[in-house]
Amino acid sequence: MTDANPPPESESRPPTETVTVSQVADLCAEIETNVADVIVGHDDAIEHVVTAMLARGHVLLEDVPGVGKTMLARSIATSVDCPFSRVQFTPDLLPADVTGVNVFNQKTREFEFQSGPIFANVVLGDEINRAPPKTQSALLEAMEEQQVTVDGDTRELPDPFTVIATQNTTEPNRTYDLPFAELDRFMKKLELGYPNPEEEAELLGRTVGHHPIDSLEPVTDRETLVAARETVANVRVETPVREYATRLVGDTREHAHIGVSPRGTIALLRAAQARAVVNGREYVLPDDVQTEAPVVLPHRIKTAGRDRDGATLVEDALERVPVE
Incomplete structure (x- = not known):
């Protein structure tokens, strides 16, 4: 099951602006504050995900179901106003369901590439270890080289590109171990854990009615994020x-x-x-x-x-x- 909204190919490499270190620090604080309106009690994890994005890295969130892993990824993507896609990893998911596939157009009598959900700035791989290793391997080239190769043709992924994957830890008989080469491509591996009683009470107060993710607004845009990543790279x-x-x-x-x-x-x-x-x-x-x-x-x-x-x-x- 996939859901994608990839950016137009012509917009995948925006011009880079100049952003100072102090401006990037302020931007990080704004994103973290924005996400904290949705995610309660995990300020350190929020900061780690934001810094990983700035450092051109990918994040693996591992924990029991229901502690906010998916919501954290959605909140980050919404806060930076980037094209976001979600891949629900299941045992029957195929590599082409992630990367895309060439489809024959009857009108033009030519094959046309239909991009998969990997063509987004922020890709959420939900319960990534439910899919077999063959499907997980579809991410290897994308995460390391920011490109995918389908039927011998290599296509660049949009910039920035970040994978935030969640991993189920409660059903070992129904999941697959992530290949070590794939684990090595995740910059950070985080665990959220359960909230304390005060944090959970605050969470309930925010979400029992309308969920705050529904009203979350962006605090920056893709071009600024690209510029901020360039600033970090020059540290x-x-x-x-x-x-x-x-x-x-x-x-x-x-x-x-x-x-x-x-x-x-x-x-x-x-x-x-x-x-x-x-x-x-x-x-x-x-x-x-x-x-x-x-x-x-x-x-x-x-x-x-x-x-x-x-x-x-x-x-x-x-x-x-x-x-x-």
Whole structure:
């Protein structure tokens, strides 16, 4: 089941404006405040999703049903006024249902490409692990290279392009494990958790009648988001910070069956760039790396035993590896 509203191809590469670091920081705050009108009690998760978008990354939301994963993705997309599509992953979903397919036009006697829901700025992959690995693999090229190849023809995806996927954790017998190569393409993996009693009472007060998502308004547009991403990409990452990040991921490789890949190191520093901008800086500090490491690195690690998971290994690395 899919729902797409892709932007016209001519509009997929808007001209880039100049946006200052302080303007991007203010923009992040506006988006987070806007989304918080819908999502109660998950301010950290909201900020992580916003910074991932600014850092040209994708997000995996893993938790039990009903805690707001899908609503968070919808709220983010609405707040930035970007073309949004939703793919409901099911066992019978085919790769072509995601990427699109060539269809023969009887009038022109030619094949025409009908784009799939992947051709949107924000793509929600709902319960992504309900689809078999073959269908999940349709996302690999899109998430890494921002393009898709169908019948030998390669087509660029719109800019910006962000996948926000949700994962069901309660029915292991009815779901598939995500391929490790796909996990590695998600910049961040987040868990929302249950709200506390006060937060849940506030949530009920907002949603028992009309849901606030129905009246949510955008606070920025696609062109501004593209410009903001360019500002984040230009944030300075000096040699000592790069070396610190390298030592962190190196530590995971020494203590795990599979440690963090170079793609993971790149994701960590890009996330740190976005974190620096949120804090109003044009340069990355080790503190930015340390803040992002717990959500960027653990899902890229495979441990040999069950006594330690990726999150514990990253915590240990942050304690062991000195900042020099």
